[in-house]
Amino acid sequence: METIGEALSGGRDVLFEGACGTGKTLAALVPALEYAREANKTVVITTNVHQQTRQFIEEARAITRQESIQAVVFKGKLDMCHIDVGYEECQALRDTTRELAETEQERAELAETERTLLDESRAREGANADQAAEGRNAVMEELDELDDTLEELQEQATCEYYYRNVTEETDAFYEWLFADVRTPEEIYEYAHNAGLCGYELLKEGMEGVDLVVCNYHHVLDPMIREQFFRWLGRDPEDVVVVFDEAHNIEDAARDHATRTLTESTLESALSELESVEDRRTTSAENVIEAFYTALTSTYDDALAFGERETIGDEWYDLSITNETGRDELTLSFLDAYTGAGIHNDLDRSLDLGNSLDRSYQQEYKNGETRTRKECRILQSASFIDDWLRDSDHNEMYPVVSVRRDGGNDSVYGRSELYTCIPRQVTEPLFEELHASVLMSATLRPFDVLSDVLGITGYVGDDDEQDGPVTMAYGAQFPEERRRTYAVDTPALFASRREEHDIQRKITGVLEDAIEFTPGNVLCFFPSYREAERYQALIDVDATLYLDEPGASVEERKREFTGSSNGVFFTSLWGTLTEGVSFDGDDARTVVVVGVPYPRLDDRMEAVQSAYSMAFDGNDNDSDDPGWEYAVEVPTVRKTRQALGRVVRSPEDFGARLLVDERYTMRARREMQKYSVVETFPPEERTETIDIEPEKLRFGLLNFYTDMDAWVGAPPTP
Incomplete structure (x- = not known):
């Protein structure tokens, strides 16, 4: 504990191996919380093993019996949503619901002002009465405009659970939340019974807490991490992350960095283009149709005689490597492309996709569509752009896979940029955090772990580069x-x-x-x-x-x-x-x-x-x-x-x-x-x-x- 505390004080990462059952969690968590209290930091403890999450909750509960700390257990939106909608739909519903509640509040305040001015105009005489009446008329005009706005908003899709979050008193929820360490299941049940959105309440109540228990997903995914730290009200340099089962970070980070695009998404993008009237559609068709043609021809050529019949419902990799240069899918794509300039067409495709995506967001927000439409053009163009840039990078591996569609028994394909070395995800994370503790029963050899994850150390007061603190304890039992x-x-x-x-x-x-x-x-x-x-x-x-x-x-x-x-x-x-x-x-x-x-x-x-x-x-x-x-x-x-x-x-x-x-x-x-x-x-x-x-x-x-x-x-x- 002393070693870990000193390392965190110096902003150094810790690689901590301890045999199973010897108390690694408390040995890391206690000095991390003590340091965070003194330095005004927040501790995040994370794992990808469900049983360990339950153990963290028990440890945190034991700590709260002795020390006054605020701890929350955070889980993803899909696990806590009461109406079962996707992330984009939830965001649109939340924005519209908040706008509705704020407009209602604004109208209520204006209505109160109107009543006050009416009373003043009746109580006063002469110029003062006229002035009050004139002010009231201006307010009445604003009320009419707000009524029109409210009528439009009330016709749009909203979330009744989140509406109660922003219109009703929620102090009782937070008193209950911080009276103990609550599981996501307990939060969901409490919020559901109260007609509230527990996920949004949790997000809004995390700022300034001492400890957060979460999944790797919230820390390793760069986009989610940025939002997650914002909910904490912390910059990355004010966060200490404790990774449990840290030998799994490599595979988890690789999953987060890997990108895929299926044949069905390309087909949806081409169908989407047929309904769009825009000069940029020609550019988008040039690249998306060429990539679609290349993908299907590549896996057709790669399948041996009789191999198609053996394909099941799991993704089955096909080799597309080419000893003379770029992979077969890239060569086929460049051969199928017939436009005037592939990079110019890709830029125009991305512009079109972003424009359409914004319009789909607005349509859902306005209640014009029942679900938030996904822009397959944007998804396809973004992946193709990544493919051209990264598929021949030493740390990436281009893959084409196929599987059988259980619905119609047909075989379809997927292109994938598989991340061989995950440090492109982890190295920026360890550089921006104040410090981290990576613990597991099987971390050694430490130099291999440091190389793979990009844990290079810190620069001290004397500007000398120093590596992470390493500590290992074998089996402590007889x-x-x-x-x-x-x-x-x-x-x-x-x-x-x-x-x-x-x-x-x-x-x-x-x-x-x-x-x-x-x-x-x-x-x-x-x-x-x-x-x-x-x-x-x-x-x-x-x-x-x-x-x-x-x-x-x-x-x-x-x-x-x-x-x-x-x-x-x-x-x-x-x-x-x-x-x-x-x-x-x-x-x-x-x-x-x-x-x-x-x-x-x-x-x-x-x-x-x-x-x-x-x-x-x-x-x-x-x-x-x-x-x-x-x-x-x-x-x-x-x-x-x-x-x-x-x-x-x-x-x-x-x-x-x-x-x-x-x-x-x-x-x-x-x-x-x-x-x-x-x-x-x-x-x-x-x-x-x-x-x-x-x-x-x-x-x-x-x-x-x-x-x-x-x-x-x-x-x-």
Whole structure:
């Protein structure tokens, strides 16, 4: 806490790794709130894991029992809207409703003035009476004009919930809000029962609060962040952000930076142009129709014979790379374009789109349309402009994908600018914030994280550049109450997963792990397919649970934790790897099978290539920073997260198994580049015990016997 407090005082970022269950949230939150109180800052704590949000609320409630702080939990509009409209529609409704309420207020004030002047004209005599009467007539004229305005406004679409916000007393809401830390669901219910808009009340009441709990979305999206900080009444340099599960920032930022345009949006834009009378439509047709033609021809050419029939309802990537220069979609677009000047046509298209978008806003505001119309011309032209500018950038990867329309069974396409390196989103954020704390159980290696996110440090009083403060704490619970084994089975390379001998050996290890664990076993695999494979191969006296894509993982988790001899099979890349606790008897042994590298598709190879180019000159020992930054480090972080699902308190105990020879110290000596041991922190490498598969049962039997965990006689090896 002292280290974090000193870093925040100096405006420095903090990279904070602490083992699962050791109190990272309070260790970061307490000094951040203390510093913010002294320096007149606001603390924002954010995560992308729902369970962690609930934990933040509990922590904030505990703090408010001891210290007088104002804390709010903020959620997006779509989750809190009482009438279920989109953002643009909401904005238009809000503007019209406020104008209506303000006009009504103005009319009421003028009506009061008119009555006062009438009384004065009756009470006075001579010139004074005439002056009062003349003033009253002027007010009456204004009232007539306001009545006409009100009549027009009353015919337009408004929001009754927001109308009550601006016309009724809301002090009771804020007294209730700040009496405790309220969840978004509680705010929604309270506001709904009162006929108010809780989302808008929350926005208007956030200024000057001490603590805000929110999702990554509100901080990582540049447009939303600007509004969010405005609601807080803070400039970015007056905000301290605490990121939980910060190893996820990279993927979340990549999602926010990635841009897409579907074939259906292009079709809608072309249809929209048919109804527009404007000289700029020719320019817009030139670029949008050419891009539409290019997109459809590109995916038609890229699909192999019979491949179209295999496409399902998930987006399916097609390779459009061209070794001689620009990608195939760009080349096809430039070939299809027939106008006089592509950049001039794009500028005119954007002008037209912006004009139409403003008119759609006004039409909805005036009640001429029931919904706020989206300008597909603007969306298409903006994306095409981005594509021409960025698609050949080293940090971007142009993609064409297709999927099947469930309604008519046709295949349609999407163009995408996939962001390989997310620092274009994160680097400006860390530069403009006063400071931040990035915390997770799996942040290391810190230099990789700093490079990828663009956390370069700060300039101190002596104008010397300094990096972030780094701090790491390993498992704080008694070491004798946990056991970590690296089981020396053959490496489960993707190319060898079908080999029966390897399957037999891994199945034997899993069966031993299950038989010699007095309780539930949690098993992670490189994919759902592998999880399903070994669930079918296992022959044990236990209840087997399979996590399948699309199934309710929460329901399966409840069934699993409610059993006393269950085995849960899931993918390491699923939802149970992090942010989910398996305390005590919920799970005793956790098993990670193989080194679960993500599928090395074109996107991953593009990320790897971008990282290689971006970080090849960095001061690191890696022969291939692309592989290290893009694949190995994220995979080992995921593996460490999985191991952290068990042993969650000082009283807890359990075993963690890494089933693959690449985790062993022998592999470090003999397999060299295939070994992943060096990617683990030193204290975790020291604690891990190499073990032969046939000896695992004895190791588990002895460990759980030492823990006095067996009910009745233990199994016999």
